[in-house]
Amino acid sequence: MEGVTEIRRGTLQEQTFYEQVGGEETFRRLVHRFYQGVAEDPLLRPMYPEEDLGPAEERFTLFLMQYWGGPTTYSENRGHPRLRMRHVPFKVDRAAHDAWLKHMRDALDDLGLPEEHDQTMWKYLTYAAASMINTPD
Numbered sequence: 412m413e414g415v416t417e418i419r420r421g422t423l424q425e426q427t428f429y430e431q432v433g434g435e436e437t438f439r440r441l442v443h444r445f446y447q448g449v450a451e452d453p454l455l456r457p458m459y460p461e462e463d464l465g466p467a468e469e470r471f472t473l474f475l476m477q478y479w480g481g482p483t484t485y486s487e488n489r490g491h492p493r494l495r496m497r498h499v500p501f502k503v504d505r506a507a508h509d510a511w512l513k514h515m516r517d518a519l520d521d522l523g524l525p526e527e528h529d530q531t532m533w534k535y536l537t538y539a540a541a542s543m544i545n546t547p548d
């Protein structure tokens with residue numbers, strides 16, 4: 412029995428961030444809410460090449476799930492993320508960056524994660540968004 416307890420303890424300690432925040436459902440809710448904001452945004456909406464935002468929503472959801480330790484479906488479908496390269500066709504300037512982060516902040520607020528998890532996610536997203544800027548003002 413002791414061994415079983417040990418295994419359980421080990422499993423708990425090794426829980427990924429993906430699992431800690433609630434797994435797939437959490438990421439689906441986050442990105443869905445984010446794209447609701449994008450759909451209404453006069454600066455961002457025209458940047459998205461497809462009329463239907465559904466496939467873009469799916470790609471971003473799968474990317475974040477993979478990044479935080481969930482299933483690796485994103486890379487199975489899309490290969491290495493190479494995010495900066497994939498954003499080259501889009502004019503990501505300060506204004507686009509700010510709009511993108513604003514919708515992400517709204518989406519995270521709606522999710523209502525515990526403070527610590529919220530901060531971990533926000534820190535990553537703000538860092539990643541800054542690194543995506545490819546067009547000076």
Ligand code: HEM
Pocket residue numbers: 455458459460461466467470471474489494497498501502503507508511512536539540541543544
């Ligand atoms: C800073 C402002 C940003 C803007 C304006 C922006 C805009 C876009 C646009 C227009 C697309 C194409 C939509 C599609 O067809 O998938 C896209 C794709 C994507 N973006 Fe961003 N993005 C930004 C930041 C970020 C950040 C910070 C991340 C990651 C944390 C990210 C992750 C992705 C992913 C995973 C895709 C799909 C890549 C693929 O597999 O083709 N983006 N983004």
